[in-house]
Amino acid sequence: MIINSEDVDLSLDLFSRRFKNPVMPASGCFSFGREVSMLYDLNLLGAIVVKATTLTERLGNKTPRVAETPSGMLNAIGLQNPGVQRVMEEELPYLRRFDDLPVIVNVAGTAIEDYVEVVKALRDSPDVFAIELNISCPNVKCGGIQFGTDPLVAQEMVRAIKAVASVPVIVKLSPNVTDIVSMALACEEAGADALSLINTVVGMQIDVEKRRPLLANTSGGLSGPAIRPIAVRMVYEVSSRVKVPVIGIGGIMTGRDVVEFMMAGATAVQVGTANFVDPWSCPRIISELAQWCADHGVSRVTDLVGAAKQ
Amino acid sequence: MPKVRVVKQESVGTGLYKMVFESPIDLKEKGFMPGQFLHLRPSESYDLLLRRPLSLCMADVEHNVLTVVYRAQGEGTKRLARLAAGDVVDVLGPLGHGFAAVSGDRRSLLVGGGIGVPPLVELGRYLKKQGQSVISVLGFQNKSQAILLDEFAQIGDMIVMSDDGTIGERGLVTGALTEDVLMDVDRFYSCGPTPMLKAVQATMKVFCVPGFLSLEERMGCGIGICVGCVHEISQKGELKYVKTCKEGPVFPSEEVVFS
Numbered sequence: 001m002i003i004n005s006e007d008v009d010l011s012l013d014l015f016s017r018r019f020k021n022p023v024m025p026a027s028g029c030f031s032f033g034r035e036v037s038m039l040y041d042l043n044l045l046g047a048i049v050v051k052a053t054t055l056t057e058r059l060g061n062k063t064p065r066v067a068e069t070p071s072g073m074l075n076a077i078g079l080q081n082p083g084v085q086r087v088m089e090e091e092l093p094y095l096r097r098f099d100d101l102p103v104i105v106n107v108a109g110t111a112i113e114d115y116v117e118v119v120k121a122l123r124d125s126p127d128v129f130a131i132e133l134n135i136s137c138p139n140v141k142c143g144g145i146q147f148g149t150d151p152l153v154a155q156e157m158v159r160a161i162k163a164v165a166s167v168p169v170i171v172k173l174s175p176n177v178t179d180i181v182s183m184a185l186a187c188e189e190a191g192a193d194a195l196s197l198i199n200t201v202v203g204m205q206i207d208v209e210k211r212r213p214l215l216a217n218t219s220g221g222l223s224g225p226a227i228r229p230i231a232v233r234m235v236y237e238v239s240s241r242v243k244v245p246v247i248g249i250g251g252i253m254t255g256r257d258v259v260e261f262m263m264a265g266a267t268a269v270q271v272g273t274a275n276f277v278d279p280w281s282c283p284r285i286i287s288e289l290a291q292w293c294a295d296h297g298v299s300r301v302t303d304l305v306g307a308a309k310q
Numbered sequence: 311m312p313k314v315r316v317v318k319q320e321s322v323g324t325g326l327y328k329m330v331f332e333s334p335i336d337l338k339e340k341g342f343m344p345g346q347f348l349h350l351r352p353s354e355s356y357d358l359l360l361r362r363p364l365s366l367c368m369a370d371v372e373h374n375v376l377t378v379v380y381r382a383q384g385e386g387t388k389r390l391a392r393l394a395a396g397d398v399v400d401v402l403g404p405l406g407h408g409f410a411a412v413s414g415d416r417r418s419l420l421v422g423g424g425i426g427v428p429p430l431v432e433l434g435r436y437l438k439k440q441g442q443s444v445i446s447v448l449g450f451q452n453k454s455q456a457i458l459l460d461e462f463a464q465i466g467d468m469i470v471m472s473d474d475g476t477i478g479e480r481g482l483v484t485g486a487l488t489e490d491v492l493m494d495v496d497r498f499y500s501c502g503p504t505p506m507l508k509a510v511q512a513t514m515k516v517f518c519v520p521g522f523l524s525l526e527e528r529m530g531c532g533i534g535i536c537v538g539c540v541h542e543i544s545q546k547g548e549l550k551y552v553k554t555c556k557e558g559p560v561f562p563s564e565e566v567v568f569s
Contacts, residue, residue: 031535035556051537059551062569064528066538068360068386073530077537080551225356253356276531277351277359279402 002297005290009300012267014245015130015168015193017102019268021046022301023258023286026249026272027106027132027172028052028077032091036279037098044283047102048095049270050087052134054107055114055121057083062216067205072224072251073273074203076217079108084121092127102129104170112147112160123166130167133158133192136174136199148174148199151186158190168193170247173238175230176202184238196247196270197238198231224273225251232264239265239306253281255288262301263308316397317375324454326425327391328367328379334401337371344433345408345501345524345560348378349532351400352386362386363529363555365501366404367428367458368435376404379428379457405532409433409522409560411440415496419519420446420462421483421510423502424455429524431458433499434465445469445491449483449506452476484509492517498563500524508568521563527554542567 010021024047025036032050033042042048060080067074081087087105095103105128109115115133122128135148135157147157154171161169171187173180175198184195200221207214231250239246248266252258253274261269274281293301312334319329335342349361368377382391393399409429411418418437420430427448434444444466450456453476462468469486470478479486483506498521500510507523514521530536534556541554543565552558 028537029535031537035534060537060540063538063540065540066360066528066530066536068358071357071359073359075530075536075538080537080540224359273359276536277356277361278400279531279533279535 003294003299005287005294008290008293008298009302010286010290010293012302014268017129019046019102020100021286021289022262022266022268023282023289024049024104024268024270025275025282026270027134029272029275032087033095034091036275039279040283042095042098043100044286045101046268046286047104047129049104049106049132050091051081052079052106052108053081053084053087053118054079054109055084055117057081057086064215065217065220067214067220069203069205069222069224070226072222072226073276074205074215074220074222075200076215076220078217084118088121088125088127092125095127103127104130104132106132106134106172108134112157115157116160116164119161119165123164128167130170130193131161131165132170132172132196133161134172134199136172136176148183149177151182154183155186155190158187158192162191170194170196172199173197173234174199175227175234180234181237181241184242188242188244192244194245194247194267195238195242196249198227198234198250201227201230223251225253227251228257228260232260235261235266236264236308240309252285253277255285255290255292258285258289259292259304262304263306265306265309267305312402313398313400316393316395316399318395319391319393322379322457325382326379326455326457327382328377329390329393330375330377331399331401333369333374333376334403337369337374342366342369342404343408343410344436345429346404346406347429347532347559348376349402349405349529350390352389354400358386358389360386360530361402361532362390363532365429365524365559366408367431368461369432379425381425402532406555406559407557409499409524411437411442412497415442417443417445417494417496419492419495419498419521420444421487421498421500421502422446423449423483423506424451426502426506426524426526427458429501430499431461431465434462438465443467445495447471447483447486447491449473449502450477482506482509484513487513487517489517492519495519497521500563504568507566511563511566511568514563522560523563523566524560525554525558525566529555531555542569
């Protein structure tokens with residue numbers, strides 16, 4: 001069957017809303033959308049996940065904060081953000097000009113009470129379509145990762161958030177665990193509406209001339225194509241066990257990579273590091289995805305979900 | 311992605327290269343500032359993932375071409391050094407906030423160190439065109455690393471320093487910043503390694519000459535979305551992080567905090 005890429009149906013339903021395609025920029029890799037909106041129309045995106053937001057302003061870590069690694073990069077930004085009030089007042093309203101762009105706000109903190117306060121504050125914003133719970137940031141002390149490595153603690157967190165949230169809650173999982181499936185099941189049982197995975201893999205680089213860790217934070221989160229096989233494996237395993245939608249993240253650079261994640265069981269995907277290499281990555285990946293489907297006679301992108309398991 | 315053709319590439323010193331390529335934007339229409347940078351992909355593949363920021367050395371508006379002068383030190387810049395005329399390279403920019411000339415100035419001082427020297431060429435030409443007189447103080451490790459001297463000689467007065475005395479005077483650039491040299495200087499502009507910028511900042515503070523520093527931090531995206539390249543500045547007594555790629559790389563010297 002020969003079809004044109006324009007005729008491929010890229011849409012999907014998530015949380016009772018129609019998304020025009022499964023591609024969204026990942027948190028921390030797109031700021032709050034302003035910069036890239038100068039380059040292309042953000043309405044092209046399936047959705048946007050904005051930078052992690054905490055209760056109060058965070059200045060972030062000292063520099064160096066980024067380092068290149070083979071087919072990837074390390075970062076230790078440290079959740080720099082202006083705090084939830086200013087995010088609601090100064091950042092989110094800007095995105096209203098894009099009439100078909102669901103906004104997902106990534107929420108981070110250092111204690112369950114902080115997360116709860118941020119989510120309560122976000123109830124007053126008309127701009128939030130869903131919340132992504134960041135229980136997996138490896139780069140700040142008590143940066144959420146302690147909630148993301150113990151199933152019981154994660155469960156307590158998700159329950160507390162679900163009790164106050166007025167929008168769907170996506171839980172972003174860390175790969176830095178022994179058994180990601182048990183983490184996923186714990187979050188699902190506590191009421192998570194979807195799971196996104198993976199966050200970065202903890203890594204480190206030494207500046208051999210200076211005989212010191214290169215990053216000021218000592219260690220950082222590894223991202224980019226280097227981690228894609230880890231992410232694909234985890235998406236495959238988690239999506240085989242949970243009923244809620246899984247959003248795949250990890251080194252997606254091309255439309256082919258989206259196909260890979262969807263075949264592994266992802267309903268949608270997030271694109272992170274690729275935005276740093278090429279700010280036009282997301283629209284390029286969306287058209288490559290349509291082209292791949294056309295070339296392979298796939299008329300609906302949702303037909304790819306879990307295809308590698310059949 | 312903006313891909314352009316390389317017009318010329320040549321070696322200009324030990325490990326140093328000068329590359330001329332088409333501008334990804336129409337310079338006449340969109341404009342540019344001296345002190346901005348270009349963000350180049352070293353490779354089409356994803357093994358060397360990130361772009362390399364190289365400062366804009368010269369812009370030829372009439373032919374719409376840009377020149378960078380850089381050191382091939384790591385894997386990425388070594389790959390860039392292999393490009394030849396006719397090859398295609400992926401370039402973003404010019405990006406960032408560059409040097410701004412201040413109206414009313416009559417004499418400016420340029421202080422450059424090593425591979426921080428190139429962006430001062432376009433700035434010096436611009437200041438000269440504004441009718442200012444310019445004095446350049448340039449520091450290099452040694453003679454084989456000395457670059458762009460002809461260009462600076464055409465801009466105005468020039469003092470060259472080197473670590474080993476193989477070219478110019480032996481010593482650091484700050485050694486050349488004497489009362490005599492600074493006489494009638496309204497403002498300074500500096501780019502170079504962080505220890506040099508720190509010393510220049512301190513020296514110029516003593517002489518009460520205001521100026522601008524162009525900073526270098528490890529950069530990710532170059533457009534302000536990764537927040538990797540921040541630097542600490544102090545504005546109205548308040549310390550904050552600003553993005554070197556977006557708000558910078560050039561900042562008023564008195565605002566820059568070196569920890």
